Amino acid sequence: MSSLPPQPLPLVPSTEEVVPAMQRIIDQYNAVRAQILQTDPSDATFENIMLPLAQVENAIQGEEAMIDMLQYGSPSLDTQEAFNVAQKLQIEARASWNADAAFFRLLQAARERQPESDALDAESQHLLDRELLGYKQAGHGTLNPTELEEYLRRGTEIAELERQFQQNLARENDGVWFTVEELDGVPREDLAKWKDDKENGSSEAQMKKFVPFANGGTIAVLTNAHRPETRKTMFLADNLKLKENKPLFEEIIRRRAKQAQFLKYPTHADFRIQGRMVKTTEWLRGFLSQLKGPLCSRGRAEVEVMQRRRVEDLRARGPDITEEGFPPWDKRYYERLVQQDFAVDQLKISEFFPLEQTATKMLGIFASLLNLRFDPVPTENTKDVIWHDSVRVFSVWDSTKDDPGGTKNSTTADNFIGYLYFDLLWRENKYRGNQSVNIQCGYLRPDGTRQYPATILMCSFPTPTPTSCALLKHHQVVTLFHEMGHGIHDLLARTKYVRFHGYRLPPDFGEMPSMMLENWCWMKDTLQGLSCHYTTLNESYLVEWRKQHPSEPDSPKEIPAELVDTLIEHRHFNRGLYYLYILSISLFDLQIHSLSTEQEINDLNVQKLWYDIREEIESMDFSECRDGFAFGTFSHLTAGYDVCYYAYLCCAAIAHDVFRSVFAPNPYDEDTWDKYRRAILQRGGSKEDLLQMLADFLGRAPNMNALVEGLAS
Structure with missing residues (x-):
């Protein structure tokens, strides 16, 4: 029995290797496509058209994903510039492949052949249908050759604008x-x-x-x-940053609208929704409208609570001050004061959640729930395979498969699952949000053996202070649990093709597993199990803490039960406003992508629309913010989440339903977790009908009103 994983850690290319590696990937694609194109349409099958392409896609995905990761994670601007060059090569190559009408005809012929097509397994059939949809969305079957060339050229130009937008965001300082x-x-x-x-x-x-x-x-x-x-100065200054992204964003939106119309779709929203779980913009509008009434009512009540606290505070500073509207720069401050009135002290709570220890303890929770084991990879084994010295790596093992001796600590190849990386702290030029990034999908090789996955938790939690370690507020604990949920989903998937691995599925379903897991961050035993007062980690931390709290006894190692009880008791405070913010962006996303006429495209005023919607939905006074560019800081809508921000609301509703109906009666039941792992997590995006997959798991159709019902409980 070997103690080493059966698969080495993926290699990180040097700056000099990035562009040649991308060119090598492109050459591999070109070679297999040239071979496929020699097939006569009358002989086209899945096995000689789609399968060779899928096998190359499987084989090169890891190297391609590692290059892609460097745009988010590399601390070197030279490496990021090399990625930009590589990405341009990739975009140009994809444009040429998308323009290939002969390849489209072969795919059509393979799809139309009977009975071979019917004999395909469901995942292979889904792969063929997805590839065909991609070609149809590139204009094949709708546009003539001249129009097709023009359409694809415009698409390449949009991709370059999106790259510029994201780069500006990453380098803002x-x-x-x-x-x-x-x-x-x-x-x-x-x-x-x-x-x-x-x-x-x-x-x-x-x-x-x-x-x-x-x-x-x-x-x-x-x-x-x-x-x-x-607070006002800080908010307004932050609101004015990234002015340079405003014209880029507006141009992207206008070009998307024109592209959709060029392809004979009414709007860009109608174009994009085809690849989502929900399939129609009519369903989406109905869903958002259904949420708007009850959430807005709840949000107004929450703003009124903060406004009363604000007026009380301002009058204590100056009795003649009268304030009617509630400005957005005061939301976090008075949210904190109201929580303190509830005896919820977020700063005190954060002392019990040092980042590194909390993240490691979270692995213990997932290990328990899903019968996994996470073994730290020694740092001497990671020197040449990480992109920053703060990155930690774990090998992940399945502890449900007993070894011949009957223990659950086997490290045989059969037990190996993959690698999980922690890249958790903010640094210059790094992606500013929190995400899970796949750098190697799992798939089935032609010889029947399995390629194992590798995934990164790439976050930007604030860095430590000189006298302390990085600490997490409770909402950041929830965020970390959410992103770790994505990583676990990615690790546990077992699909034939990388196209459907892990959370490589429509985001309006893909966010659900992680959102469902957020419920564990509101359980008393979970929070106490994760907690560890940071002063117990280092004597110097304790000395400094005592200086700042001279009259207080040392803190207990574990978070006190009364702190947790109070936090849980008031867990729904301002949740209406939290979801209203998501609703605002979802409505904005849908509206800017629903331009259907030349007049609407030309009259688009993104800046006005952003603040109009936020003011209407969130019940706050944005009148002094309207010269800002907050939409220019919003990465999702230029990074693949266009016509998809609603996914967070859609998945929150499903997640509430799954938790309340399946897990809440016994959140740690091993059989329930095993069923969930096999019915949902392992399947990734391999099922074409995700709602049916969910219905099969629940035993009924999902309840899309569960989000509102959950807030009322």
């Missing part, structure tokens, strides 16, 4: 200078992270600090700064 006095209320731990300019102040209070928008800077000020003018 601006912020605001404040005096320490103006930052009154912001925790010392945050102040210690920010660079200062002592020459600008004659006293410590007048010394200036540079607060970056990124790395948690904006959030720290909006949540904690006592002075209303400081």
Whole structure:
């Protein structure tokens, strides 16, 4: 029995290797396509048309995904520039493949052949249908050769605009200078992270600090700064960043609309919805409309609670102050004060969730729920296969398959599942959000053996302070659990083709498994099991904590039960506003992609629409923000989530339904988890009818009103 994984860690290409590697990938595709094109349409089958292409796609996916990852994770701008060159080669190659009418005809012929097509297994049939849909959405069967060439050229131009948008976002590094006095209320731990300019102040209070928008800077000020003018200044400055993305975004939206019409679709929304689970824009509009009434009502009530607290606070500062509208820069601050009134102290809670320890303990929860084991890969074995020295790697094993001795600690090839990477902290030039990134899909090789997956939790949690480690607020604990859920989904999938591996499925279903798992972050035993007061990790942390809390006893190692009880009791506070924010973006996403006439395209005012919708839906006063460019900071709509932001609401509804009806009676039942693993997680996107897959698991159709019902419970 070997103690080593049967598959080595994927290699990270050097800067010099990125472009040649992409060219090699393209050459492999070109070679197999040239071979396939020698087939006469009358002889076309899945086995001689689609299968050879799928096998090459399987074989090269890992190398291609690793190159793609470097745009998010590499700390080197030279490497990111090499990726940009490689990506342009890739876009040009895909455009040439999409333009290949002869290949489209072979796919059609293979699809039409009977009875061979009917004899295919469901995943292979799904793969063929998906490939055909891609060619049809590229214009085949609708456009003549000249039109097709023009359509694909425009698509390449849109992709370049999207790349520029994302690059601007990743490299944004601006912020605001404040005096320490103006930052009154912001925790010392945050102040210690920010660079200062002592020459600008004659006293410590007048010394200036540079607060970056990124790395948690904006959030720290909006949540904690006592002075209303400081919060307002920070919000409005953050709101004005990335002005350069406004014309890019508007041009992308206009071009998408024209592309859809060129392809004879009424709107870009109608074009994109074909590849989603829900299939029609009519269903989507009905779903969002169904949510709008009850969520807006709840949101208004939540704003009223914060407004009362705000007026009370402002009048204590100046009795003549009267404020009617509720500005968005005050939401986080008064949300915190109301929570404190509930005895929910998020800062105190965060002390019990140091990032590294919390993440590692989360692995223990997934190990228990899904019969897995996570073994740290020694750092000496990862020197040449990671992209930053803060990255940690785990080998993942299935502990349900006993070894010959009857233990559940076997490390044979049969038990190996794949690799999980942690890349959790913010750094310069890194992707600013939180995501799970696949760098190797699993698939079935031609010889029947299996390629194992590798996936990254790539997050941007704020970096540690000089006297402490990185700590997570409860909402960040939920975020980490969510992204880890994506990673586990990716690891456990067992599909034939990389096209459907893991969460490579329509996002309006793909977010569901992770959202369902968020429920465990509101369970008392889960939170206590994850907790560990950071001062117990390092003596220097404890010394510093004692200096800041001279009259308090040392904190217990585990989070006190009363803190958890209070947090859970008020778990629905401001959840209406949380979902209303998602609803705002979903409606914005749908509306900008529903332009159906030349006049609508020309009259589009993205800036006005963004703030109109947010003000209407979220019940806050955005009147002083309307010259901003917040939509220019929103990566989803230029990174594959166009006409898809609603996925978070759709999946939240399904997730609530699955949890309440299947897991809530016994959240740790091993048989239930085994059924879920096999019926949902292992199948990835291999099933064409995802709603039916879900109905088979539930024993009925999903309840799409479960989100609203869950908030009322």
